[in-house]
Amino acid sequence: MSMVQRKTSTVSVDLSIPVQADLVVLARLAAATVASRAGFGVEDIEDLRLAVEELCLSLVGSREDGRLHLNYECEGDAITVNCWYEAEIAANGSRGTDTDDLSLRILDALVDEHGHELRDGRPSAWLCKRRTDGG
């Protein structure tokens, strides 16, 4: 994991992990660390942890190959997480089940914005969460 502090209020963290079920926890951990460092409250941190988990799952589903790359960018009161999936056989990891719908509902409820796109042919997803006063 690498962390670059570009200026006082902007922090960028990069994380790259092998796609393995027991390593997705690292994506949550990094999200919580960045959010805590940015002054997010407990409730916001927990929301972000779950949202980042769902973002990763929306890309890799139940696959166990390739790498997942995440960039956490904190600027002002917002954290943006970009995530992209790299594998020899590129494919969207959608689970194609009701679980995908649950994942989408969780993201809708917990973050301010989120989306999916193909970036240079690679499945990518992003989210943005702003700090709340009550967080």
Added chain:
Amino acid sequence: MDQSFKIGDEEIDGVPVVSASGEIDVATAPPLRDRLQALTTSGRSTVVVDLLGVTFLDSTALGVLVGALKRCREAGGDLPLVIEEPRILKVFEITGLTGVFPIFDSVRNAVGSVK
């Protein structure tokens, strides 16, 4: 706070109760799915799932519980959940699942509802 995942089961007043604690995610949901599947395929149509010790739960875990609920209801039973932690309850609320699962704040109340 102990984040490690643990699963256990017991029988209370003739009702099987599966207890999970720690974080239920894509890595730890399969053992829970297997345990619930084993109970339903062995003929238990109603199983209480105690989530009082759960500290994190994602859509994979929800999918496991929804799958088990479907199997229980097809067999004429149910899958009452025990949840007290607001953080965990919130995940069920935002996914609309509070209207799908019977949810109780104690194992005793959950077992009492199906006896």
